[in-house]
Amino acid sequence: MAYTFDFSGRSALITGAASGIGAASARWLDDNGIEKLWLIDRNGEGLDALDLSCAVEKRCGDVADETFWSGLEEEIDALDHAVVNAGIATGGEIATLAFDDWRKVMDVNLDGAFLTLRTALRKMLPAARGSIVVTASVTGLKPVPGIGGYGTSKAAVAHLARIAAAENARHGIRINAIAPGGVDTAIWDSGEDFRAATRKYGREAAIGAMGKDTPRGRFATPEELAGDIGFLLSDMAANVTGTVLTSDGGYTL
Structure with a gap:
């Protein structure tokens, strides 16, 4: 077997593909010869904006x-x-977090990941080969106050990936998770504090200020995570199967 980044003749499915890590992953696979991509997101305009050379099937839908x-x-x-990547953020301490907000983040981040993973496995099992990456988060490994819903959902999907890996290694299917630290994506734009900082200092400066908290001194780009x-x-x-790869610029050191 030739161990290369040659994905020619292969197909892949990506959720949360319209922006951020999902879009960067689509471009990365396209650059490395993927034959066909199934791209899933609720943002149809974002999907349409992707300029890819491979065959593409775009579907707008709710992963949950x-x-x-x-x-x-x-x-x-x-x-x-x-690439099981779709996710949303929620903020608020546990004592004040509305149950509706808790359920919303669990619906997308955990239930959506389960449904995506289940579908992908069902399509890989007949051929007894395949690989899957689930996007978790460093906040699922390191407790961060104020994002209990998000962090809990990401801890759960990391463990879901490891259980799936244990179940499917004998079938020739590998499943891993990746736990990013701060990444410059649109997910930050939903936060009230970040929007306020953006209005005051500009988005680039707001992202840069947050990235200074890591030993690397900046947030990762979506392309680096891809x-x-x-x-x-x-x-x-x-x-490699059943691992949770931490890619956080040293944040957890």
């Missing part, structure tokens, strides 16, 4: 909707790779 996945499962013949994900998907990581 089982009916959506049932329909898509009938459309996909087979699948080689998947490279990590691409490695885990590739044959270069043939012996």
Whole structure:
């Protein structure tokens, strides 16, 4: 077997593909020869804005909707790779967090990840091969006050990935998770404090200020995370399954 980043003749599914890590992963796979991408997001305009050379199937839908996945499962013949990436953020300390906000983040980040993972596995099992990466978060490893819903959902998806890896290694399917630290993506734009800092200092300065808290001194780019994900998907990581790769610029040191 040639251990390269050559994805020619293969297909992949990516959720949360319209922006950030998902969009960067789509571009990375396209640059490395992927034949076909299934791109999922609620943001149809963002999906349409992606300029890719491979065959692309774009679907707008809610990853937490089982009916959506049932329909898509009938459309996909087979699948080689998947990036389980869709996610949303929520803020607030546990004592003051509204249950509706808790449920919303669990619906997308955990239930959506489960449904995505289940569909991908069902499409990989007949061929007894494949690889999957689930986007977790360093906040699922390190307790960070004020984001209990988000951090808990990401801890859960990391463990979900490890259980799936244990169940499917004998079937030739690898599943890993990646736990990013701060990444410059649109997920920050939903936070009230970040929006206030952006209005006062500008977005670049606001992101830069937060990144100074890491030993590396800055947040990662989506492209850097896409490279990590691409490695885990590739044959270069043939012996890696059930791991949670921390990619946080040293934040957890």
